[in-house]
Amino acid sequence: MIRAIVGANWGDEGKGKLTDVLAENSDLVVRFQGGANAGHTIINEFGKFALHLLPSGIFHSQVLNIIGPGVALDPDAFFSELDSILERDIVHPNLAISDRAQVLMDFHILLDTLEEERLGKHKFGSTKSGIAPFYSDKFAKVGIQVCQLMDKDLLHDRLTRSLVKKNVLMEHLYHRAPLDADELTEKYYAYGQRLKPWVKDTSLLLDKAVKENKTILLEGQLGALRDPDHGIFPFTTSSSPLAGYAAVGAGLPPWAITEVIAVTKAYSSSVGAGVFPSCITGEEAEELRKRGGDSGEYGAKTGRPRDVGWFDAVATKYGCLVQGATQVAMTNLDVLHYLDEIPVCVAYELDGKRITHFPSTPDLQRVKPVYEIFPGWKTDIRGETEYGKLPKNCRDYVEKIEKMIERPITFLSTGPHRDEICFRK
């Protein structure tokens, strides 16, 4: 069985927790896109971890964790994350890195940071992890593959040629010192040597796993609305977080993906710039932000307070559609227990008309949310594992949303810990 776990919304939906839960019975967990620019929070018997690059199966020694060719591999971030796990003496990481993955370098982060500064109030809200310059280089064919780190001359040659244009920007646009190919070659060649034990042709490993009918989890980062083609462009990321891309970014046949689990929260949250119709503000938002997630709604990568709002059925239905979701996991259901009434955004109003489709960004920026008010359940459901034991108002909330988003909700997460989950078939 091959399952993709992907976000239905703006990211931070709780994919990491679900992946950690499902990884227990999986043979392989694969990251297929993005880099260290987002984080999955995982809380298990070893403690609390914010994973950025390592696949969420890393805590299970029987799971082979693969960093696929679609990932932006930042060796600095990779080793600091790996060291933080190794020094706690938890598990022996079972890991493979694609020889075709490309390397996110220091200068990608620098260029990302300088560009956001230059853009000022027009900035994109980047996490400044170098993602946009990295993918620009990849598609301009001047990126460096992991396999190219192993050959010093080749590495030096590629860096020298790629730096010609970058140094024009460095000197004349950003007024900074030029980048030095010799220095970078030494640094990244040394990284290549450190990475070497894990570097493999991961497509061959996956081909073998498919032939042997292994259970594979494909772990998405961010969410559908951040997809460059289908999301809230230009407030999107630079690689596709869609299940459709998972086959490409991992190195698997598209037909092999049998289940697509779209993850959504029982309310909404978004970090970074963008359009968020059901966003709330003031005290109401402060309360939800404080109660959300495992310790408030603050970005796992940046610590930035996340914008929060009510569940958006229009955006989530669209997110599920573009993900090709076969089912949905709803997380953070426990968070809403304090509310007497719970608004759900069931439609948008655009130029005086009610719409239930998710429009392109310029129209989306003009919509007003249309709410339906649901009665709260006022009972602490944290840790509940049996669907039938949830209060009736809570089940009604789930079942009405299920109808609106036109997908079965098969997992309900009732707390941040691994065992706080209801399986509902």
Ligand code: GDP
């Ligand atoms: P991801 O990137 O999709 O994995 O999401 P994040 O880890 O960035 O954010 C999800 C937040 O919700 C984290 O703080 C999780 O610990 C937390 N979380 C996940 N599921 C639940 C849940 O069911 N209840 C509560 N209270 N927190 C949860």
